Amino acid sequence: MNLHEYQAKELLRAVGVPIPPGEVATTPEQAEGIARKYGKPVMVKAQVHVGGRGKAGGVKYCPTPEAAKEKASAILGMDIKGLTVEKVLVAEAADIGSEAYVGIIVDRATKKPVFMVSAAGGIDIEEVAATTPEKIHYHPVDPRYGLQPFEAMQMGFFLYSDVKQARAAAKIMQQLYQAFVANGCSLAEINPLVVTPQGEVVAVDAKMVIDDNELDRLPKVAALRDESSEEKSEVEARNANLTFIKLDGNVGCVVNGAGLAMATMDLVKYYGGEPANFLDIGGSSNPEKVVNALRIITADPNVKAILFNIFGGITRTDDVANGIVTATKQNPLKVPIVIRLTGTNEELALEILKKNGFSAMTDMDEAVQRAVQLATQSAAEAAK
């Protein structure tokens, strides 16, 4: 789960990271009021779950409250990489002397949380990593002991030669690590970490990504989810315990398991079709999940054919068959359906489907080809 900048900053402030004050506005007037209250120049920053906001024009410097109103008016409602800006953060503009980067990620290779720090922070940090990797210092942390003060100081001195600044940065890194662990993050970063002309070290922008597997045991963090900033069908799917990603094609796919779901999409494309979605009903399926899956998929007007590809292991194929029957009784299908299922309780499933007028296939390639063909036909008919 991605957090907005303002949410990440709140979590970091709570552990003591120095961050210039800021508040969220949803209207230009609110933005103006916040700027007036601060009595200083502000930054107005789009709050959307996507990188490259600044380059897309979603971050603006505003010397006056009037400017804040004007810029907020331009940014609110703006479309950034397909997401509409609903909120802006109005934050006191920091005087920037230098910009550094400090981030932590759970690293697959070392199987540890790894710090990455660089004195060359700012919006081009990925470019820095690609072209001058020596400017980035990596430091894996032993999660059983946490980040030790001397480790933080080593990284502090990598960033700054001034001992006061190195100490301030070290303290911020320890706080960042504390917040990273306490909030179940898979990523936490401060970019830029700024030294002001007065020599203070402050965090000007922050990002956090929460490991979805942590949300059940961290209800306060889970409550930070902003559903308004997500695709509606994806929210509905998540609430039904399905993993769903909407795509642009016309073959609606219902599959169990992420690997098979991706392989199914690949095969749809291989046979000349376009998948309308990624949908994983997961293991231990029950008929209710299938009902929800069909509802979500058929709500997409682009879908011209539906393809079920179920390989029963922990998933019982008779559960899936019952789900298909129930769902189509509630809401008769307007598009053709191709069902491929095999594995656990397959005979039972085939019987249930047959009794209710469905036919099923057992070969994945045949099923995918059939679904692509039907989608192409019904798309052609609809175009007439």
Place this chain on the structure above:
Amino acid sequence: MSVFIDKSTRLLVQGITGRDGSFHAKQMMEYGTQVVGGVTPGKGGQKFDGTVPIFNTVAEAVQATGANTTVIYVPPPFAADAMMEAAAAGVKLIVCITEGVPVLDMTRVYPYVKERGARLIGPNCPGLITPGESKVGIIPGRICAPGNVGVVSRSGTLTYEVVYQLTRAGLGQSTCVGIGGDPINGTNFIDVLEAFEKDPKTKTVAMMGEIGGTDEQEAATFVKERMTKPVVGFIAGQTAPPGRRMGHAGAIISGSSGTAEEKLQAFRDAGMGVAQRPVDFVALLRERM
């Protein structure tokens, strides 16, 4: 011969009285796996299915049964503890089926298990099966057949799909290992490839990867430098759209994005066969036998 499990495997089931644990314990027993005990705290002294003794702790179970392998079906909040309990009790092969284990838990479990000399497979994996001998986990036994293709995969159901196609075409398997799709898992592709290289029964290897990370690229390097047996690879997610990524840390650490194309290129560079579709494994493996 086979890798990791065979007829002599003596298995414990942690969470044997739960919904998934009890269902799959029975399936494993029917397959012929020696299930020597179960663990459910508070149910020690009872019997599962009238025959399998249940213990309160893994340590007691190991002492009483001489178990050398365990399979874990406990819910995610308890999975890290279950893996560590098994390692502490001296179990040498720990297979964790549980899906949804927090990755920060795994950063602590991984070194704990390793320091105790145990091999962990998973979490979030389907387990493994040596057809005709033993099955540990949830891979459906009837889709497998004994033979000499070693199968290793990051995915569950995609493994079933490939194994099913192999069996239908008459290509049996030495051992099938699902290593799991989580960012931190106990056993990676290289560990399994190394075991297949050493296993006299395994003649060829089928490997199924996914987009993301660099495990497949590293495995390809291993195949090129250290393996004599032919390997055929597949990558799921060739058409997956790039996600909306936040933050820079992921791009900084991986340098590249772990795309399907990059992985397939690594396979080709290593002289591996590349399956475009699951069904292509059949012909590509046959050519290499």
